[in-house]
Amino acid sequence: MAEYKGIMVYGEIVEGKLSSITTEILGCGRRLADELKEELSCILVGETLGDAPKKAIAFGADKVYTAEDPLLKEYQTDSYVAVMEKAVKDVSPRVLLLGQTSVGRDLAPRLAFRLGGTLSMDCMELSIDPATKQLQQTRSVYGGNARATFTSEIFPQIATVRQKAMTPLACDESRKGEIAPIKVELDPAKIRTKVLETVKEEVVGIKLEDAQSVVAGGRGIGGPEGFQQLEELAKVLKGAVGASRPPCDNKWVPDTMQVGLTGKIVTPELYIAVGLSGASQHIAGCSGAKNIIAINKDPEANIFKEARFGVVGDWKQVLPAFTEKVKELLAG
Amino acid sequence: MPLNMIVCCKQVLDPEAPPASFKIDSSSNKVVPPPGVPPVVSPFDEQAVEAALRIKDQQGGKITVLSLGNNLLRDVVKKPLSMGADELILLEDEAFEGGDSWSIANALATAIKKIGEYDLIFCGRQAADWDAGQVGSGIAEILGIPSVTVAKKVEATDGKAKVERVIADGYQVIEVTLPALITVSNELGEARYATLKGIMAAAKKQPTVWKPADIGLEPSQIGAAGRRAKLLKLFQPVKEGKCEVIEADTPAEAGAQLAAKLREAKVI
Numbered sequence: 001m002a003e004y005k006g007i008m009v010y011g012e013i014v015e016g017k018l019s020s021i022t023t024e025i026l027g028c029g030r031r032l033a034d035e036l037k038e039e040l041s042c043i044l045v046g047e048t049l050g051d052a053p054k055k056a057i058a059f060g061a062d063k064v065y066t067a068e069d070p071l072l073k074e075y076q077t078d079s080y081v082a083v084m085e086k087a088v089k090d091v092s093p094r095v096l097l098l099g100q101t102s103v104g105r106d107l108a109p110r111l112a113f114r115l116g117g118t119l120s121m122d123c124m125e126l127s128i129d130p131a132t133k134q135l136q137q138t139r140s141v142y143g144g145n146a147r148a149t150f151t152s153e154i155f156p157q158i159a160t161v162r163q164k165a166m167t168p169l170a171c172d173e174s175r176k177g178e179i180a181p182i183k184v185e186l187d188p189a190k191i192r193t194k195v196l197e198t199v200k201e202e203v204v205g206i207k208l209e210d211a212q213s214v215v216a217g218g219r220g221i222g223g224p225e226g227f228q229q230l231e232e233l234a235k236v237l238k239g240a241v242g243a244s245r246p247p248c249d250n251k252w253v254p255d256t257m258q259v260g261l262t263g264k265i266v267t268p269e270l271y272i273a274v275g276l277s278g279a280s281q282h283i284a285g286c287s288g289a290k291n292i293i294a295i296n297k298d299p300e301a302n303i304f305k306e307a308r309f310g311v312v313g314d315w316k317q318v319l320p321a322f323t324e325k326v327k328e329l330l331a332g
Numbered sequence: 333m334p335l336n337m338i339v340c341c342k343q344v345l346d347p348e349a350p351p352a353s354f355k356i357d358s359s360s361n362k363v364v365p366p367p368g369v370p371p372v373v374s375p376f377d378e379q380a381v382e383a384a385l386r387i388k389d390q391q392g393g394k395i396t397v398l399s400l401g402n403n404l405l406r407d408v409v410k411k412p413l414s415m416g417a418d419e420l421i422l423l424e425d426e427a428f429e430g431g432d433s434w435s436i437a438n439a440l441a442t443a444i445k446k447i448g449e450y451d452l453i454f455c456g457r458q459a460a461d462w463d464a465g466q467v468g469s470g471i472a473e474i475l476g477i478p479s480v481t482v483a484k485k486v487e488a489t490d491g492k493a494k495v496e497r498v499i500a501d502g503y504q505v506i507e508v509t510l511p512a513l514i515t516v517s518n519e520l521g522e523a524r525y526a527t528l529k530g531i532m533a534a535a536k537k538q539p540t541v542w543k544p545a546d547i548g549l550e551p552s553q554i555g556a557a558g559r560r561a562k563l564l565k566l567f568q569p570v571k572e573g574k575c576e577v578i579e580a581d582t583p584a585e586a587g588a589q590l591a592a593k594l595r596e597a598k599v600i
Contacts, residue, residue: 077479102499106481109469113437118560121458121465136564141462142363143347145354148462149565192478194507196494201502237600245518255484255519256501261463262518264500270599280351291599293590294575302351307575309597311590313583321584325591326600 004155006039007032008093010084011056012103013046018055021099023168025161028126029097030060030169032135035128038094039063043087043182045080047073057177060169064177065091069184071191074198075103078191081110087182088115093156095135097126100160108160118152123159125149135159144261144280144287163209164267164288201256206240208257213239213270216259216286219246220275220296220315227253230274233323236330242266244282260285275315278303295319334392335451335488335510337384339417340440340467341377341399343408346370347460354568361566363461373411375523376456380516381412382523383486384454391488394418396447400439402429406539413534414526420539421447427544430556433462437470439554442547444475452493453513457482468515478512484519 007029011022026042033040042061044052046068053064067083084107088096096111098104100122112119120137124147127136135157138149151157208214215234217227227241234241242259243252259266261284271289275296276282283306286292294303294310295318304310311318346369353366365371373381384395395417399409404424413420423443431439444453453475455468472479484503485496491510496503498519526534544554551557578593580586594600 077481102482102497105465106469106479109433109466110473110479112466113434113470113473118434119466120561122463139463141566142345142354143460143463145351146356146363146566146568148563148567150561151564152561154560192509192512193480195504196507197505198499199502199505249518249522255498262457270594279348280354281347291594291597293594293599295587295590299577304575304577305571305573309578309590309593309599310575311578311583311586313586317583318587318590320587322587322591325588326594329591329595329600 004092004094006041006091006093007036007095007097008088008091009040009042009061010096010098010104010107011042011044011052012099012101013044013049013052016050018052018059019099021101021161021163022056023059024164024166025097025099026056026060027168028161028166032095032126032128036133041065041091041093043067043084045072045083053179055171057175058171058173062177064179066179066181067184068181069186071186071188072184074195076191076193076195077106077110078193079186080107081114082186082190083184084111085114088156090182094133096156096158098158098160100162104160108158112158115156116154117156117158118154119158120150121160122162124162124165126159126161140261140284142280144284163265201254203254203256206238208240208242208259208264209266211240211266212268213237214242214259214266214268214289215239215272215274216242216244216276217247217274218244218276221247221252224252229319233272233319233326236323236327237270239268239270244276244279273303273307274319276303277301278306334394335387336449337387337393337395337452337454338444338447338450339377339381339384339395339397339412339454340471341381341397341409341412342374342459343371343399343401343404344374344459344461346372347375356566356568358567361563371405371408373408374456374460376458376460376516376518378411378523379518379520380454380456381415381417383483383514383516383520384452385416385524387452387486387488388416396421398423398440398443400428400436402426409539410534410537411526413537414530415524416530420537422539422541423547424541425543427551427557428555430559431554432559432561433464433466433470434560435554435558437467437474438558439547439549440467441471441474442549443542444471446547451510452488453511455513455515457515457517468513472513478508479514480506480508480512481515482517483514484517486514
């Protein structure tokens, strides 16, 4: 049996570039590989990869495996799992890291079951136990109410990593590394899905994930009209509007605005939670914010346990004056 | 064409219970069930039942619900029946306790093989207790059928399903051959309420109970004994909880003072 060695990162390419989560897990993978004194490899899969392999080296990889094929144009479970199964068996890393993204959350479990390995999804912390060289994986459980640390004696140990939980290395173009193409042998008959259409529901303005200020509304906003007021504040702050699950479920705002465990993870400087109780599932998506501000009429609301500053009161009366004052302060 | 559908539903501690009532017994690494809050069917699983019911409404079919655990409360696990599902099979035994994604998916897949005929299997995208998000894909892999995860809409025609899969900035429309496994996300929309007629019909139905031996599994393959992942520690993150609440004579005044406070603290 092959010896399991090294850390492998599954990299994603978004709009022709190495995605930010990929640079984050390369940063984390580099740290783990250095602790083990083993190699950090990155695997990139797609139709064409452009300069992404070189970037992966600049962000910390020692070796980049590339799998290019027209059949890999779009992510599909069957084709990507087949390519990854072969690559992981050939390289036999002790640890495989993926991002907790649309792709990662589909690819990782199917691959883990095929390889007979173990998997922890949406990890917030990863470390190597020096005695056993096993990966310890800490993730949020019970909707963010608790955390759990897992390990296993079965390799490869696979983990998906929460967005923005890890810090990338500075991009260093002078870093040296090896690029190794791997042969892709896919049988189109074995791909049992077909992507008929991709529909983007992009919200205009600053992307929620990138915004430095987020104004988020909850059930207490009461309807789509209220969100226009949050929009106004977001505009003043040059930020974006988010929501907890109830406004999305009630179709007051698009689903893409959902912040939380099953929505987007945001880490802005300022997160203003309005009419939002702060259920653990929601906090899981915004707990990385530098400053959480709460406006809620219920003094017992959980959001006040997360917030740095807050006002207890009806947001309809608090927010207009708050927005006006912010506008005045920023203008002055 | 009527379809045979299977939905996997997990009984979990109510995720809507107030966060303050959440307690961990660190000596056993287990959650202490909050007193007076009954367990529920995991919400994403309820929406998986809803996805199956919508197909049944359109073209008919049979929905078999499969739940795994120990001491399953009949009032809880029967809820999918009262919503309109046809049959309930319980994998119920002490030996099923303490499983991980691996041992749970393996037991469910083995039970599904015993059920035999199916066109579509539905699971929630993740369970509200461990949030692992692996069991659906795991069942599909063990059965050797295709899977589409995080669905918000599912339609079935001519031996295929058309699935809208949620992605970060929108969704993809994916066609998949049947039989297939679909995991369902909250974007599907709220699950229907049980009707009075449904509740009465469900009360009359007796679930089929399968023990490990009934699906040909040894106790060593299931529950805690069949785990591959080892839980080292379960804990609650420490919260500082130091919120400075701005108080003023009127809510509007408090709003204005909050803005001034943010400036003072160099937050804006």
